[in-house]
Amino acid sequence: MENIDRKDRMVRRDFIERLARGGFLALIALVTGILFARRQVTLGSDCPGEAICRGCRDLERCTRPEATREREGQRSGGEA
Numbered sequence: 001m002e003n004i005d006r007k008d009r010m011v012r013r014d015f016i017e018r019l020a021r022g023g024f025l026a027l028i029a030l031v032t033g034i035l036f037a038r039r040q041v042t043l044g045s046d047c048p049g050e051a052i053c054r055g056c057r058d059l060e061r062c063t064r065p066e067a068t069r070e071r072e073g074q075r076s077g078g079e080a
Contacts, residue, residue: 053066053067053069053070054070059071
């Protein structure tokens with residue numbers, strides 16, 4: 001009987017360790033996703049630069065059409 005109890009304890013311990021490890025990894029993934037999502041300026045959001053894209057610190061992450069045109073203009077070397 002003692003061997004069975006010891007084996008059951010190890011199974012429970014492994015389960016708890018794996019559960020904690022999985023929860024920790026899920027938490028890391030969630031925090032990473034939130035931080036990544038917060039950095040983007042989307043079409044429906046307020047523009048922190050008041051739609052003046054030149055010199056905006058969020059230009060490379062912005063998904064607004066004005067920012068896309070400004071990036072293309074900067075890459076081609078011309079004015080947007």
